[in-house]
Amino acid sequence: MEGQNNLYDYVLQENLSNWQCLLNKVLNQKKLSVVDLSKEMRESVDWVLEYFCYGHFFASQQWIKSGMKIPPDTLATILDAAASKGFFASLDEILNRNEKKI
Structure with missing residues (x-):
């Protein structure tokens, strides 16, 4: 390497x-x-x-x-959201998505 x-x-x-x-x-x-x-x-x-x-x-x-426990496209979506929306908006999106699953 x-x-x-x-x-x-x-x-x-x-x-x-x-x-x-x-x-x-x-x-x-x-x-x-x-x-x-x-x-x-x-x-x-x-x-x-x-x-x-x-x-x-x-x-x-x-x-x-x-x-690599999550699919690459899922990771790409997460990282893209973090980069484009920022820390707080990304967390809100993840938490809101998880609340809908509960």
């Missing part, structure tokens, strides 16, 4: 690249690009990218280590 062909680094870099594509999509909608951002804004955006990138990466890693 170490060295030139380190799978860990490759997957992490691909994940970051995917988040950067989403950033570019948001900026394009606002008719901006990364070069239009001030240094302070770019640093803040970088922290947000890393937060979501590492969060998704390590959640996926834990899913694998725990034996």
Whole structure:
């Protein structure tokens, strides 16, 4: 897992690249690009990218280590909701869905 062909680094870099594509999509909608951002804004955006990138990466890693007990599409839905709706809205959605099953 170490060295030139380190799978860990490759997957992490691909994940970051995917988040950067989403950033570019948001900026394009606002008719901006990364070069239009001030240094302070770019640093803040970088922290947000890393937060979501590492969060998704390590959640996926834990899913694998725990034996992939839920289907991949279910995990993808959960992580997508967390990324797009945020922490509190994601928890509310999960809790409301579970209340309906009781």
